[in-house]
Amino acid sequence: MASLSQPASEPNTSPLAKFIWGPENLQRRCDLLKELPQHAIFKNEVNLAALSRRDHWAYRVQQAQALIGIWLKKGWSRDHFLDANRMIGEMPCSPQFRIFFKNIQAQMSPEQKAFWIPKVERFEILGCYAQTEVGHGSNLRGIETSATFDSTTDEFILESPTVSSSKIWIGALGAWATHAIVVSRLIVNGHDHGNHLFMVQVRDLKTHDVLPGITIYEQRDKTLNTLRGLDNGVMRFFGHRIPRSQMFAGSSSLSRDGTYNPPINKNHSxxxxxxxxxxxxxxxxxxxxxxxxxxxxxxxxxxxxxxxxxxxxxxxxxxxxxxxxxxxxxxxxxxxxxxxxxxxxxxxxxxxxxxxxxxxxxxxxxxxxxxxxxxxxxxxxxxxxxxxxxxxxxxxxxxxxxxxxxxxxxxxxxxxxxxxxxxxxxxxxxxxDTLPALGYLRRLRKPTAYQQRLRQDxxxxxxxxxxxxxxxxxxxxxxxxxxxxxxxxxxxxxxxxxxxxxxxxxxxxxxxxxxxxxxxxxxxxxxxxxxxxxxxxxxxxxxxxxxxxxxxxxxxxxxxxxxxxxxxxxxxxxxxxxxxxAFAFTPWETRSSLCPVDKSPYDAIVGHAMGSELNDNRFMRPTILNIRSLWKNQQESRL
Ligand SMILES: Cc1cc2nc3c(=O)[nH]c(=O)nc-3n(C[C@H](O)[C@H](O)[C@H](O)COP(=O)(O)OP(=O)(O)OC[C@H]3O[C@@H](n4cnc5c(N)ncnc54)[C@H](O)[C@@H]3O)c2cc1C
Incomplete structure (x- = not known):
């Protein structure tokens, strides 16, 4: 085959690259590649795999801090932020403009959006999305967390009645988030209206302590070190109260007197x-x-x-x-x-x-x-x-x-x-005939109208x-x-x-x-x-x-x-x-010893081994030497 040229050192901006990446995406990528690698925290100099879980997470928090600072200063778009997250790797701020913001945007009333969106965009509040429970993942109908309306105080009381109702897998909840969008059953006057979304503050905004009536545990390591920089969390509510205004009211809502207004358009959900x-x-x-x-x-x-x-x-x-x-x-x-x-x-x-x-x-x-x-x-x-x-x-x-x-x-x-x-x-x-995506069903309806034996030898x-x-x-x-x-x-x-x-x-x-x-x-x-x-x-x-x-x-x-x-x-x-x-991933993006631009992969692989922290293994040498002499002790005890 024609030779594969050197891996790219810069993004390609040719018409083909624009077509493949999409012009706006490519422009954002160029903006980010120009800026982010300049900052020490994004220079890929730290071997994250060698860090303990705690240090890894702490490093990711520092990266999040730097990214948010740059993003605010540059006045970049939310899409810039999403792309930067993808390039840098998982950070606790990853859910902010994805699942947290997108739900607010799609499912809150205009008044609620006017109140919450500026806080989200300023990172004044840090968000996550809490749907999955220990006992209920795919089957959302089984969700047990309840939000019961208390008409005397105009509040909801959140309860997690069982261990299986504990929220789990919630990305960025374990240690980072101040707010969670919680999927919970809505209970009014003993009537269960099914799952609804609630904005719940989970940590104190001054001290970052978990609020009373809530327990949160960080979930610990995930298999294969998946999303190591993300603090997935487990959460339970014990009579925690939130104002009625924090039920998402983009489609259904609850009036002050407890009247439930069901969604007109079910698409919202x-x-x-x-x-x-x-x-x-x-x-x-x-x-x-x-x-x-x-x-x-x-x-x-x-x-x-x-x-x-x-x-x-x-x-x-x-x-x-x-x-x-x-x-x-x-x-x-x-x-x-x-x-x-x-x-x-x-x-x-x-x-x-x-x-x-x-x-x-x-x-x-x-x-x-x-x-x-x-x-x-x-x-x-x-x-x-x-x-x-x-x-x-x-x-x-x-x-x-x-x-x-x-x-x-x-x-x-x-x-x-x-x-x-x-x-x-x-x-x-x-x-x-009206849903073109399923047009192939016509072949089942009228099989004789289609070839039943294709002969293309x-x-x-x-x-x-x-x-x-x-x-x-x-x-x-x-x-x-x-x-x-x-x-x-x-x-x-x-x-x-x-x-x-x-x-x-x-x-x-x-x-x-x-x-x-x-x-x-x-x-x-x-x-x-x-x-x-x-x-x-x-x-x-x-x-x-x-x-x-x-x-x-x-x-x-x-x-x-x-x-x-x-x-x-x-x-x-x-x-x-x-x-x-046309893809032209830069070394900053690939972070791979197999396609470096300034040396051969062999130099990169061996160079990497030269940096192993076990090369200085003097601290364990006495143990290793002892292991090699264990047989002597055995022999002496038999004599
Ligand atoms: C890395 C990661 C991050 C996550 N982040 C979040 C988050 O931020 N917020 C959040 O709320 N959740 C989060 N989740 C949870 C995730 O959404 C659920 O794990 C997912 O929806 C699957 O649900 P489950 O784990 O309960 O699997 P289960 O539903 O228990 O599935 C187990 C097995 O049963 C099969 N199965 C289940 N139901 C059926 C059926 N009806 N028919 C046939 N087969 C079936 C499935 O195929 C699967 O193989 C995260 C999960 C992971 C792994």
Missing amino acids: YTSMVIIRGLLSSELGLDAMKALYIAAHYVAFRRQFGANPGGMETRVIDYASVKNRLFPAIAREVAIILNGRQITAAIEERLGTNMEDMHIMSVGGKVYASEHAARDVEIARLLCGGHGTHESAGLGRSYTLLSAARTYEGDSYVISLQLGRAITKCWQRGGE ESQAWHDRAVQDDVLEQRVSILAGQFLEDTRKGKDTSFQVLELTMAHTDLHYVRGLYSALESSPEEGKMALKALANLFTISTLVNGLSTFAGSDYLSYNDIRSMKEAYQTALVEFEPHVPCILG
């Missing part, structure tokens, strides 16, 4: 979830892409086996085992980034209107991005062999972040059930968009048909629904990618076309098992499809440097 899942749909792709960027540069440098002219070994990127994993993953993550951004933009545009299709779209986007991102980062690590496992490679850091994303903001299987419900509803009311045919689209639609319609049949029979469909969601999103992401390419710059058109073709055909090949036993594809079709995939791979190969060049 899931708007913030839709926004955050939309955001994750593209952000996770960028994180995975960064890992693939590191891996690609390393495998282009690394040589193993095979004598070439001049006695050089073969670059590992030239092996089929590497290309077949790396190139489709790059294509997939670009598709995820571009589609995810379209989802975010569509959600922004549709705020306040009927969001049913946005809801489905954001579920598909979040599930697809998190499932693929975790796997693609693992691919990146495996491609780098043993060196991929160094902490300094940076791939483990990405993996822990992305793997957890399959659970937070909704477990992949559980939220996929929402697509299943939408399909069932649409099927029952015959709504596929020439590999060239698989590069045709109409043929590609037919297979993707047919596949998701088969899965939807099985799902509907199993639902009718009363079977538990919660396993198959993930495959259905992935197939649904495969179809829409291929379509979305091609439609995005219509506005791509001339400079990158060829590269993006080859990328889209590889993404599509690799998706077709990965989905082949759905057709087992069906008449739709013959043995020859499958053989020619696999040939077409190999052609797509070969055609994409020369464009890989151009695509990676």
Whole structure:
């Protein structure tokens, strides 16, 4: 393949880079890259992995302090702050403009927003979002925390009646937050109105002590050191009181006399979830892409086996085992980034209107991005062999972040059930003509109108968009048909629904990618076309098992499809440097010993080992020497 140039030392601002990042995102990234690395606290000089949990968290708090200071001084946008969080890594201030602000924005009344938003934007209050309970995560109907209205004082009394009602996993609650948005049942005159949101101050604003009537514990370490700088917390309420005005009143509200005004528009309750899942749909792709960027540069440098002219070994990127994993993953993550951004933009545009299709779209986007991102980062690590496992490679850091994303903001299987419900509803009311996302249900309604036997034994045919689209639609319609049949029979469909969601999103992401390419710059058109073709055909090949036993594809079709995939791979190969060049992650962003700009990866890896704190191991030498003489004591005692 054409040689992969040096890793970038500066962001690329070419038309292709603008297209891939999005012009505003790229501008923000440039602003941040110009400013943040100048500050000592952001220079990546501290080996965070070597710090104790306590010191790590303390360091992250200092970084948060510096970032908030810079952000206020520069007058940057909230999006700048969100992007900076993503670049620096988890800090306790991460939830402030994500889940905390987004819920206030989507679910408070205008008067409440006028009161709370300035405090949030000044960081006068520090926020978190407390929904999950020890006994209730996915099933929010089971939430036990209660907010009972006391009409004599015009307050709510918060109670966590059992251990299982303790709030848990709450990011930034353990030691940082002053306020929590608490999801709790609303009880008025003994009547349970279900879950509502409440703004609850949890710490004293002068002393930072936890307020009376509340207990908070920091949750301790998470597996694989996931989100180590974030203090997830466990919280219980014991008769803690808050004013009535702190119930979120954007849709439902409670009058002074205890009259409950139910929501007119039920969309409100899931708007913030839709926004955050939309955001994750593209952000996770960028994180995975960064890992693939590191891996690609390393495998282009690394040589193993095979004598070439001049006695050089073969670059590992030239092996089929590497290309077949790396190139489709790059294509997939670009598709995820571009589609995810379209989802975010569509959600922004549709705020306040009927969001049913946005809801489905954001579920598909979040599930697809998190499932693929975790796997693609693992691919990146495996491609780098043993060196991929160094902490300094940076791939483990990405993996822990992305793997957890399959659970937070909704477990992949559980939220996929929402697509299943939408399909069932649409099927029952015959709504596929009005909900374009589910248009493939027409194939089940009128099977004879569609080809039941696709015969494409020439590999060239698989590069045709109409043929590609037919297979993707047919596949998701088969899965939807099985799902509907199993639902009718009363079977538990919660396993198959993930495959259905992935197939649904495969179809829409291929379509979305091609439609995005219509506005791509001339400079990158060829590269993006080859990328889209590889993404599509690799998706077709990965989905082949759905057709087992069906008449739709013959043995020859499958053989020619696999040939077409190999052609797509070969055609994409020369464009890989151009695509990676558009991402141009800087060393400050990658923080990886596998793609440094000023030295070789080998120098970086060995240099890193030279800095190990165990190189001076004199403090344990007496113990080691003693261990080596233990056998003598045993021998003497036997004599
Ligand atoms: C790193 C991290 C950060 C988090 N941050 C926050 C936060 O800031 N605030 C907050 O409120 N929460 C937070 N959470 C909690 C998170 O939202 C929940 O963990 C998540 O919603 C899943 O719920 P659960 O843990 O109860 O899993 P469970 O619901 O207990 O799921 C366990 C298993 O059962 C399966 N399952 C559950 N229900 C069904 C079903 N109906 N059908 C089929 N299978 C099912 C799931 O697929 C899963 O495999 C965080 C979690 C993590 C890991």
